[in-house]
Amino acid sequence: MGGQRRIGILTSGGDCAGLNAVIRAVVHRAVSAYDWEVIGICRATQGLMQRPMDVVILDIPQVDSLLTVGGTVLGTTNKGNPFAFPMPDGTLVDRSAEIVAGYHLLGLDAIIGIGGDGSMAILRRLAQQGNWNLVGIPKTIDNDVGATERAIGFDTAVNIATEALDRLHFTAASHSRVMILEVMGRDAGHIALSAGIAGGADVILIPEIPYSIEKICEKIEERQQRGQNFCLMVVAEAVRTETGESITQVQCQGEQRLGGIGHYLADRISTCSGAETRVTVLGHIQRGGIPSPLDRLTAAAFGVAAVDLIAEGKFDQMVTWQNRQIVSVPIESAIQQYSTVDPNGTWVKTARGLGICLGS
Structure with a gap:
């Protein structure tokens, strides 16, 4: 050419x-x-x-x-x-x-x-x-x-979510609260999983792994028994309710968007564990910035x-x-392979190895 x-x-x-x-x-x-x-x-x-x-x-x-x-x-x-x-x-x-x-x-x-x-x-x-x-x-x-x-864009989004967890950690410890951070992730839990590990979360919920409120409350109680009266939790917006329903919000133009799973979980965790909960929805902050x-x-x-x-x-x-280099692939094959979190992959194994609760 x-x-x-x-x-x-x-x-x-x-x-x-x-x-x-x-x-x-x-x-x-x-x-x-x-x-x-x-x-x-x-x-x-x-x-x-x-x-x-x-x-x-x-x-x-x-x-x-x-x-x-x-x-x-x-x-x-x-x-x-x-x-x-x-x-x-x-x-x-x-x-x-x-x-x-x-x-x-x-x-x-x-x-x-x-x-x-x-x-x-x-x-x-x-x-x-x-x-x-x-x-x-x-x-x-x-x-x-x-x-x-x-x-x-992925790495920056993870950095922002990790910084949010770092900041929430101190408030959680000061007030003995369960702090829930809801992050983006339309269908996949990559941001939640990576930021959760990097930010020292105690609980990470992603759409690829089923969860139960009881397991989450067990983790909270386990920490309380060790004298750790607070808990950091990160959840992807695409996580569903325990019965499999998506949590969405209706926008001003009538469009439905994912959002609200953090508040759903906060109510149930508070009822189950008696812990005081607070929710932070990070939203579009993850997209912006340097x-x-x-x-x-x-x-x-x-x-x-x-x-x-x-x-x-x-x-x-x-x-x-x-594999640490640029490779070109046919666009057709790239968009056919949707990349969600592998429940048996390295990062999930790492999270479990660190004692992080994934809700299951």
């Missing part, structure tokens, strides 16, 4: 720390090594849907200060599937052809899409429909994209590798981190 080329880049799905560091790495590699032009596409595929299109030319001076900036300067969205796009009158319309046309109107030779499994599936479908040259970069604080050990050094490193490696894949003419691929 010689000569000057024009490539696009977009961020799709929920924001997280490290996205701007990826954009910076892509621009540096594309401009410095290949003398390509980089077009930033704003608000994910919606930028290609607009006429005129919502895009910006990216150069090195423009992105050089983005390494530590949270969020995404290109904007993003996790709403509006282009194949069933919600219109003002409430109808759903297939607007994929408009997005496909946008790619060609811009004269793009390739596009880099940064997203999770849902975004990757949509982008790949658009690429197949419109004959795009697509390379994917995985990002999600949940770290649940298949085929990669790391996704952009990316951790590891997320910056991963972003740099992913961004450079994605540009190099384009130069090599390797498309329909996603860059991944496996």
Whole structure:
């Protein structure tokens, strides 16, 4: 793929720390090594849907200060599937052809899409429909994209949750309370498990492992008998009730979102153990802020590798981190392998080995 080329880049799905560091790495590699032009596409595929299109030319001076900036300067969205796009009158319309046309109107030779499994599936479908040259970069604080050990944003989210546990520890000890920290994790418990181990939690609940209130109360009582009259507990938002029901909250626009399992557990634990409980819901704080050094490193490696894949003419691929190196895999295989916590995996065994109660 010689000569000057024009490539696009977009961020799709929920924001997280490290996205701007990826954009910076892509621009540096594309401009410095290949003398390509980089077009930033704003608000994910919606930028290609607009006429005129919502895009910006990216150069090195423009992105050089983005390494530590949270969020995404290109904007993003996790709403509006282009194949069933919600219109003002409430109808759903297939607007994929408009997005496909946008790619060609811009004269793009390739596009880099940064997203999770849902975004990757949509982008790949658009690429197949419109004959795009697509390379994917995985990002999600949940770290649940298949085929990669790391996704952009996960490490920062774990750091923030761990710091929250560190801070809650002192209040828990001062007031002899059970402090419950509810963290994000739409379907997987990676954040809760990693932060719980790193933050010294006594109880960790994740959706992959069934639990009982009795087991949790036994752990609290065991600690009380040892003279430890407080308890730190971290729970993933996707954990269900003991009867298998999801706890959700209705948003102002009528949308239902996960949230509330912490308060559900607090009531039952208080009744069962007699302990005074308090709940902290960390929410979107986990997504924001300055990316951790590891997320910056991963972003740099992913961004450079994605540009190099384009130069090599390797498309329909996603860059991944496996065995301490970058490996590219077909996007199709990556999104088919949903990565939840392995109940028999290393981190679960580590938690149990430390005496942490997993509710079972």
